[in-house]
Amino acid sequence: MHEPWWKRSTVYQVYPKSFHDTTGNGIGDLQGIIEKLDYLKELGIDMVWLTPIYRSPQRDNGYDISDYYEIEPAYGTMEDVERLIGELHDRDMKLMMDIVINHTSTEHEWFQQAKSSKDNPYRDYYIWRDPQEGAEPNNWVSKFGGSAWGLEEHTNQYYLHLFDQTQADLNWENEKVRKELYKMMNFWAEKGLDGFRLDVINLVSKVQSFPYDHDAPGGQFGKEYYTDGPRIHEFVHEMNQEVFTPHSLVTVGEMSSTSLAACQQYTKPDAEELSMTFNFHHLKVDYENGMKWTDGKLEFIKLKQILSDWQIGMHEVGGWNALFWCNHDQPRIVSRFGDDDQYWKESAKMLATVLHMMQGTPYIYQGEEIGMTDPKFSSIEDYNDVETHNAFQALKEDGLDSEQALRIIQRRSRDNSRTPMQWNEGLNAGFTNGKPWLAVASNYADINVKKALQDDDSIFYHYQKLIRLRKEYAIITYGDYEPICMDDERLFCYERKWNGEKLLVVANFFGETAEFSYPKEHMAKAEILLSNYENSPSDFRKIRLRPFEAVIYHSKA
Structure with a gap:
């Protein structure tokens, strides 16, 4: 049987905005990624995953797409993307692009048309409901806080947004929507990319009665009615047949609040759905009572149990895990579960070792391989992320003072992983000659790529060895x-x-x-x-x- 190449591979996640800026405008760009490909090759990377680079108002850092066929000008041009694909392939590396198809930006042409009138042909591309007794259609809440419904005053109907109010959920029940999305994905596949990372893909099928939620733990109303919904496996299989299989693409689904049983189904080979899945249960073991914006401590036994259950459960059905500690939404793992002070190097290497010897495909988030830490900014003004600012306000409304709220923000903010990549000890850590869009962590003179490459005992070389071991020892893949x-x-x-x-x-x-x-x-x-x-x-x-x-x-x- 032909072995899928990605089973012995390692993926590197690039957050373009923070990776490397070649223009001096303080925002990383595609040209900056191209300039650093030899570094990624030296690490041993097989595939690069790029977070979204499509045109976007950047309300949610590109996860709010206004045009799937255009590149966000701050990052570069379509020619830059084509060159990046070519440069990667020349180095025997591959490209995975992030795609967001649960929702679009409200600035997308489809939504602009849809909101103009109830009988517009694009109206049914989104999810609209009448007010109930002059208020929202139900009590579902947004993942970013507040109601999941936005009122469109012109037509006096509400549209569903499970995330920011500028991110309107697409109506996957409408076959035209699905066909448009598959056409767009095929456009990208024909450009020569090698895979897709599918943002919150398990949320696209909603219970169509949109019921009021009477019993939601932690006040996360609505979650059970849109997570791994009634038609989800049908939709993902259809997408596989229309896009993934014809182009031999590797796929990873980001699964929000999913179950092991659901991910077994998504990834077992005969289901023909996805290559592998991300789940986040192991990164909620320091949430107090399941709530993110808390100062909870690591429940270590629970962490071991979750990782072990997923290792065993996925192996039983021939499914596949995407292995990760870090990404653009998570704090830095060495600050979170390690010791970013006295045992910085030892704990970063230990965490890498535990994860990389498991079965699955490891994902390294930019800077993880040199032990980058949370920045621990001293003011809420230093944070940029919309979710972080909403949470800070909510924490203060709950009675915390600014200092207490900031301490939780320092531990939980998505900006912890979004600070610029630390290349050297120079200006702005070598990220930009201009003013960076987000401040650089203050420890960049001690923690940077240049220093890591000069130290034979660095965290970088430990990661390099782990990547090599996966290629040399089949037991890591198959055992x-x-x-x-x-x-x-x-x-x-x-x-x-x-x-x-x-x-x-x-x-x-x-x-x-x-x-x-x-x-x-x-x-x-x-x-x-x-x-x-x-x-x-x-x-x-x-x-x-x-x-x-x-x-x-x-x-x-």
């Missing part, structure tokens, strides 16, 4: 997964087994020493494939692990 010491409050350990081979991953997740005892019969003499400390013990039966120490042992039968 089953067995968790060890699940009740241990400091250790994250698991085994991978395949064809008589074994991998043992032993990791101390905390800043104190921890004891590990191998709970089974002795496996064959093992070699250390990689460790984040010098002279880790080669006999793994009983180990005293130093703070954040992680070791990969390998043995053949």
